[in-house]
Amino acid sequence: MAKLELENIFYRYKGADKDVLRDINCIFEGGKLNAIVGPSGSGKTTLLSIMAGLDEPTQGKISIDGNDLKDMDLDEYRRDNVSMIFQAFQLFPLLTALENVSFPMEYKGIPKEEAREKGKMVLDSLGIDGDKLSRYPSNLSGGEQQRVAIGRTLATGAKVILADEPTGNLDDENSERIIDILKQLAHQQDFCIIIVTHDMEIAEESDHVWRIKDGTIEMIK
Template sequence: MAKLEMKNLYYRYKGANKDVLKDVNCRFEGGQLNAIVGPSGSGKTTLLSIMAGLDKPTQGTITINNIDLNDLDLDEYRRDSVSMVFQAFQLFPLLTALENLSFPMEYKGMDKNQARERSKKILESLGIDGDKQFRYPSNLSGGEQQRVAIGRTLATGAKVILADEPTGNLNDENSYKIIDIFKRLAHEQGFCVIIVTHDMEIAEQSDNVWRIKDGTIEKIK
């Protein structure tokens, strides 16, 4: 199972006179649902960006399966090892739900028909079936769009899922469905799921909860 770990990690924006993240030490493992909570501006999204390989720490290390990200091709890392789910879904608006999933598989060289069939199965497992698979994102509800977005992460083959406020644009009913999907992915399929959230319902149902305040992080569950 995938393991993502940070040791003595600091981060400071260019030109700034203080660290946004300070001496961060934490480990996230496959098979577990992890939540990162904290007030706005505390460094949650910055930490997620570093885990995604979009930013590099000023000091310290981040490793995946004990391999330092500095020793990896970050484009390949983002393509094959980690995948992100966003609050605003970030689906391709001119592609159908099915095409949104098959695109990353075809991009990696999978046969078009094989990608299409795998996409169908993934969407069906997430409750997106029938004609909904052929709808454009604008013709799907918010909850359905987020399920398609989760499906797209599964289509990449990455075993680490990073989610940034994934229920922020959803009502309670759809939020519960999304939480349940993440729990199943972690507990039944071994994914390492890391969610940055203000939603305490997610925190309560997570296996591990980390709190960031003023750039420092502590495990509270």
């Protein structure tokens, strides 16, 4: 199972006079659903960006399965090890639901027809099938778009999923469905899932809850 470990992480924006993250130490493991909570501006999204390899910490070490990110190709890390789900879905508007999910597999060299068949299986498991496969994102509901976004994440093959407010644009019914999907991925397929959220229902359903305040983090569940 995947394990993402952060050791003594500090982060300071360029030109700033103080650290936005201070001495962050966390271990996130496969098979667990983790929620990171905290007030706006506390550094939650910055921490997620660092874990995704999009920003480098000012100080400290990040490792995945014992491998230091400093010794890895970050493009390969983002392609093969971690995948992100966003509040605004971030689907390609000119690709259909199936094409959005097939694209990451084709990008990795999987033949188009094989990628499409795997894409159909992934989307079917998320309740996206029939004519919805050929719909563009603008013709899908918010909940359906988020499920397509999760499908695209699964298609990458990455076992660490980083989610930034994945229920932020959804109603209660769709939020519950997304939470259930993420729980199943963690508990039944051993994904390591880390969610930044203001949604306390996600926190209640999570195995571990981490709280960021004033740049520091602690596990509260």
